[in-house]
Amino acid sequence: MRTLTIEPLTQSAFAPFGDVIESAGRDFFMINNGSTRRYHRLSKVETAAAEDEVLISIFRAQALPRPLPIAMLERHPLGSQAFMPLHGKPFLIVVAPIGEEPQPGQIHAFISNGRQGVNYRRGVWHHPVLSIAPEDDFLVIDRAGAGNNCDEHFFPEDQRVLLSLVDRGI
Ligand SMILES: NC(=O)N[C@@H](O)C(=O)O
Numbered sequence: 001m002r003t004l005t006i007e008p009l010t011q012s013a014f015a016p017f018g019d020v021i022e023s024a025g026r027d028f029f030m031i032n033n034g035s036t037r038r039y040h041r042l043s044k045v046e047t048a049a050a051e052d053e054v055l056i057s058i059f060r061a062q063a064l065p066r067p068l069p070i071a072m073l074e075r076h077p078l079g080s081q082a083f084m085p086l087h088g089k090p091f092l093i094v095v096a097p098i099g100e101e102p103q104p105g106q107i108h109a110f111i112s113n114g115r116q117g118v119n120y121r122r123g124v125w126h127h128p129v130l131s132i133a134p135e136d137d138f139l140v141i142d143r144a145g146a147g148n149n150c151d152e153h154f155f156p157e158d159q160r161v162l163l164s165l166v167d168r169g170i
């Protein structure tokens with residue numbers, strides 16, 4: 001089983017899948033009479049219909065056993081989905097490009113430094129949130145409305161890739 005290389009999360013590397021939400025290295029302008037930096041328009045929420053709602057939620061995620069065979073990926077065809085870690089803890093992101101089905105050879109893994117979130121573009125294949133800490137909280141911004149907004153794809157065992165942090169001692 002192929003072990004995924006875990007890449008540092010950068011906007012350029014993640015660009016095919018969406019945006020990295022972070023302040024480091026980003027432009028800002030001052031607001032609130034000079035007391036606040038606004039890191040403006042780091043990403044945007046995508047929805048499918050004018051009547052769609054945009055939700056703000058908190059996900060409290062438990063870490064999955066590792067090494068983790070990637071048995072499935074999901075996508076949200078009708079809206080984007082953003083995850084921002086709330087406690088500054090690194091977490092993992094596993095994605096594959098937009099397409100009818102995710103291709104095992106096109107699965108990428110990234111690690112957030114805990115000060116970075118992600119916003120998955122509509123239709124990007126991704127694994128459900130992957131905490132590294134035993135438990136972690138994420139602010140989640142995504143779309144609600146009519147229609148099915150979650151397609152799941154399950155890989156046969158011989159097409160699964162492995163997500164491991166063993167070489168990082170985690
Ligand atoms: N099911 C759900 O809302 N969560 C997933 O979409 C996820 O990406 O974690």
Ligand code: NI
Nearest residue numbers: 074076081128
């Ligand atoms: Ni999702």
